Amino acid sequence: MNTLQAMGWQAFKERLQQDADQVLQFQYGDGKWVEASYHITEIKQAPIVSVDCGGVMNSWTEIIIQLWEPGMKQAERAMKVSKALAIIDVVEKSLPLNPKGTVKIEFGNSRFDTRQMYPGQFISEGENLIIDLVPDFTQCKAISRGGNCGTTADGEECCAPGAAVKPKVQLANLAVAPSCVPGSGCC
Template sequence: MINKFSIEWSSFKAELQQHPELILQFQYARNKWVKANYHITEIKQAPITSVDCGGVMNAWTEIIVQLWEPTEEEEGRAMQVKKALSIIDLVESKLALNPKGIVKIEFGNSEFDTRQMYPAEFIVDGDNLVINLTPDATQCKAISRGGSCGTTETGEECCAPVQTEKRKIELINLAADQNSCTPGSGCC
């Protein structure tokens, strides 16, 4: 997976570990915050294997942290980072998470369609650790390999399967200059 905002699980966790006493807040759009009564409902590990439009196989792992806003209001404030870390420890005691897995935060509510977003930046703001989320986007992996998405100047399509060069076989008549048996000659 290629995205300028992606962060690996080991780096994401290390960022949290630097601020255990802060309150963990998520901003999913400009001036739109996950409500303070959110829960981390699960952490998923998703190994992805794909073949892109150019016929190239790709593989990566995503670690998806799912947030949920209960409909009923709850007293108090958002969880401290150390509470999130305790949930991570519980998950990791049962499932070995790939340290190089790409982190996505999954969230949605009645005003925001559920989607997976990247933690784009971590901001310490007073007693809060704010994680600003940015949406994922589709992409053409051929571009990252130096190709283009569409017809190239030489007329090649990036999305066509990779062409392998066909070898030509030359046939040689090994019996041309020799005395050889021919049908009906009686030599055989």
């Protein structure tokens, strides 16, 4: 089970404000970096409403920061955190973002399929603020409520306590006479 605590939008912004003069870098894998010439192309707010396998409705909001690497390198050095904060200010003038929304960073390039990742560790190193990106993951909400996921020892299926009881079906042998045997002429 993944123990990553998702970061809320307000906490994310406050963390950036602590190092506004540093250069903002993103690492998406061991030794894999978003090119310094990246752009923040958009910030999306996505309200999510779902029904899980136990029949329970869930809702939350995601704030997704999209990064893009231009085809040709445009800068030797990534943007400063203060520039990213200025972009956030422009966005929030038009779109008030949920302060409790879960932050995700969306990124991909020709060597890395586009995906949404969580901001993991923030590392202040010299003049750089490095955000180490952590892959998104799937989860079963029924388990977090104390249910189970999959088949239980008694053969019941997913997921939540009190899930609808499925009737057991009794199978019977429907053959009425010996079936086709060699020499009987039935084949």
